Amino acid sequence: MLVFIVRRLMMLVSVLLGVVTLVFFLIHMIPGDPVDIMLGENALAADKEAMRQDLGLDQPLHLQYLSYLSGVVRGDLGTSLLSRQPVLKEIWSRFPASVELMAGAMFVALSLSIPLGILAAMKPRSLMDALAMLVSFLGAAIPSFWLGPLLILLFAIHLNWLPVNERGGLEHLILPAITLGTALAAILSRMIRSSLLEVLGEDYIRTARAKGLRERTVVLKHALRNALLPVMTIVGLQIGILLSGAIITEFIFDWPGLGTLLLQSIHTRNYPLVQGCILFIATVYVVVNLLTDIAYGWADPRVRLK
Amino acid sequence: MAVILLFVLGGIFAPWISPHDPYEISLQDQLASPSLSHPLGRDLNGSDILSRLLHGARISLSVGLLVVIFSGTIGTCVGLMSGYYGGWTDSVLMRIVDILLAFPGLLLAIALVAVLGPRTTNVILALTVMGWVSFARLVRGQVLSVKEREYVLAARSLGQSDAGIMRHHILPNVLSPVIVQATFSVAGVIVAEASLSFLGLGAPPGTPSWGSMLSDGKQVLMEAPHVSFFPGLAIMLVVLSINLLGDELRDLLDPRDVQKKHLI
Numbered sequence A: 001m002l003v004f005i006v007r008r009l010m011m012l013v014s015v016l017l018g019v020v021t022l023v024f025f026l027i028h029m030i031p032g033d034p035v036d037i038m039l040g041e042n043a044l045a046a047d048k049e050a051m052r053q054d055l056g057l058d059q060p061l062h063l064q065y066l067s068y069l070s071g072v073v074r075g076d077l078g079t080s081l082l083s084r085q086p087v088l089k090e091i092w093s094r095f096p097a098s099v100e101l102m103a104g105a106m107f108v109a110l111s112l113s114i115p116l117g118i119l120a121a122m123k124p125r126s127l128m129d130a131l132a133m134l135v136s137f138l139g140a141a142i143p144s145f146w147l148g149p150l151l152i153l154l155f156a157i158h159l160n161w162l163p164v165n166e167r168g169g170l171e172h173l174i175l176p177a178i179t180l181g182t183a184l185a186a187i188l189s190r191m192i193r194s195s196l197l198e199v200l201g202e203d204y205i206r207t208a209r210a211k212g213l214r215e216r217t218v219v220l221k222h223a224l225r226n227a228l229l230p231v232m233t234i235v236g237l238q239i240g241i242l243l244s245g246a247i248i249t250e251f252i253f254d255w256p257g258l259g260t261l262l263l264q265s266i267h268t269r270n271y272p273l274v275q276g277c278i279l280f281i282a283t284v285y286v287v288v289n290l291l292t293d294i295a296y297g298w299a300d301p302r303v304r305l306k
Numbered sequence B: 001m002a003v004i005l006l007f008v009l010g011g012i013f014a015p016w017i018s019p020h021d022p023y024e025i026s027l028q029d030q031l032a033s034p035s036l037s038h039p040l041g042r043d044l045n046g047s048d049i050l051s052r053l054l055h056g057a058r059i060s061l062s063v064g065l066l067v068v069i070f071s072g073t074i075g076t077c078v079g080l081m082s083g084y085y086g087g088w089t090d091s092v093l094m095r096i097v098d099i100l101l102a103f104p105g106l107l108l109a110i111a112l113v114a115v116l117g118p119r120t121t122n123v124i125l126a127l128t129v130m131g132w133v134s135f136a137r138l139v140r141g142q143v144l145s146v147k148e149r150e151y152v153l154a155a156r157s158l159g160q161s162d163a164g165i166m167r168h169h170i171l172p173n174v175l176s177p178v179i180v181q182a183t184f185s186v187a188g189v190i191v192a193e194a195s196l197s198f199l200g201l202g203a204p205p206g207t208p209s210w211g212s213m214l215s216d217g218k219q220v221l222m223e224a225p226h227v228s229f230f231p232g233l234a235i236m237l238v239v240l241s242i243n244l245l246g247d248e249l250r251d252l253l254d255p256r257d258v259q260k261k262h263l264i
Helices: A002-029 A034-039 A045-055 A061-073 A087-122 A127-141 A144-158 A170-200 A203-210 A215-237 A239-253 A258-267 A271-299 B002-012 B049-085 B087-101 B107-116 B120-146 B150-157 B162-198 B210-219 B226-253 B255-263
Strands: none
Touching: A002 A061, A002 A271, A002 B087, A002 B107, A034 A045, A087 A127, A087 A170, A087 A215, A087 A239, A087 A258, A087 A271, A127 A170, A127 B226, A144 A170, A144 A239, A144 B162, A144 B210, A144 B226, A170 A215, A170 A239, A203 A215, A215 A239, A215 A271, A239 A258, A239 A271, A239 B107, A239 B162, A258 A271, A258 B107, A271 B107, B002 B049, B002 B226, B049 B087, B049 B120, B049 B162, B049 B210, B049 B226, B087 B120, B107 B120, B107 B162, B120 B162, B150 B162, B162 B210, B162 B226, B210 B226
């Protein structure tokens, strides 16, 4: 197990190094002079020079890279151009809102997909199955940037049941969480269905049935527990979908999370903050993947050998 | 299929069949509801939504196809080399793939368009950079199993060059999953392009792209829901139909999978 974790950690470090390198070069890919673009061409020469020094753009590329890298290792992602605050501080202040949104979406996804998957798997190729799979097919095809406005239109404007925009109590979270969670619910319900169908063919299920247990007990107690293990690891991997989907959902609902921070900083050309957000989101994603891997390796010894 | 045909033909012939000029601005008719002369209504600038939708299909279609052609070609070549040569080539290429995969979903495309500027060509570039990775992974996996077959060994013992073996013996045998993947990718790219435009990072403002139409619609959701409704519906229908087509193709190209699929 230890060897497995160490190997994964080494892979993590190399991937993160690559990510940092790529993000570093982003700012150098800006066509023309980045300082001109950030400050506008009519800015004073002295201001431009000050910013160039600030960003270290007056130094040779390899020195810039090394200082950026050492900054990242120390948790220093630079200074935001507008607020003059450390980038990491701004990111941290927005992170809880994003986590809240993702947790809400995950809750929506699980509470929709588990019943749908079970219903579909209990009677494969029945009307119920077809209906559940149709819902999941539609859920996967409906883009969040359409679902969000439709939900707002129905529940906030026409029915006036739920508030829209801004973060607040639980009622503020409902619509964004459904918007973000629907696609995931669609994917998961398919997975739960197929995983459950596979488990239902196992010998121990036949034994349970032969014992005369009720079908409900067989499915919920014996089959579901085993079927959910692979699904749970997929849930971990799907966090990436939530992380990037959150950018769009946050934009629709003016949710004050990392996604809106990233978009705002793109529109104000606040490149250190853009770099910081991208690096942060990618890091969260990679680390969550690693934890999922380790958890799976711990739960299923066969994985460690691969 | 009918939806796809409608989408493709609508996109190709948009300039000729559009009832109105998609760029026409008529502020006194702002947000007009659907009517006989403007069946889907008018948007914030008073432009005809149907005409913009048809021109938007052109953008979605061309971005979708170009990105899939570019990323499919690059990914297939990388996957072929990585799987065939193995060793260092494989390690280096797959490390690059790992790094790109560390960016969840659209993040890398958002980052690239953010620094390069919102232009359709940059969107194509960004989505290609993001898209080739999955093709490379897929092809590499296929090549690993195909290259051990006897006919590859036979070709090698006959002295055929590596490039020749890859082109004549390996490529044709790994192509069908690539075609299936490419079909699904077109739908993915259309949604990605629309997402970027929706976030204001796609085609420049004013361009009739489905994503930016939805973004405009979001501002006037209360007064004029039809502005958001139709482009969203168009995206969903096209994505649904392309996914169905992908499913069909998969069954058609890989008969072994059909049985498996029914089980799943």
